[in-house]
Amino acid sequence: MADIDLPADLIELERAAWTEIQAGALTVETALAVHQGVTEYAAREDVEASRLEVETLLKRIVRHPQPDADAA
Template sequence: MSDIEFPDDLIQLESAAWEAHQRGVLTAGEAADVQAAITAHAEATGLDRYTVEMALKKLVRHPATEATEA
């Protein structure tokens, strides 16, 4: 999907939020933290926030797919 490089802490944050979501325990605060981190990364890299968010979600939620596209 993309060649965006994500810092490990952003990947870990999204991974933890995804796991919490799957367990049904994701809080609004945790979700807001992820969104803030995504927005900050998008701004720092000059990329569209939506593009960054979708690439990060794909990386975390579908790692096998991402690996086969590389």
């Protein structure tokens, strides 16, 4: 996978969607905002990753966070 540096606002959108999903209350507006954010980010000229790669990384970051390496 390409080296992708996701913007904080996109991560926050996915966190909001994940919270809604877990509560069984995902709205169309939230899902659409995430989808549009991922699509727009992947379409940028300086991003060398597909929309699928961006979305996969975003979900991994939010749904399966890595333990903080500095906390060890």
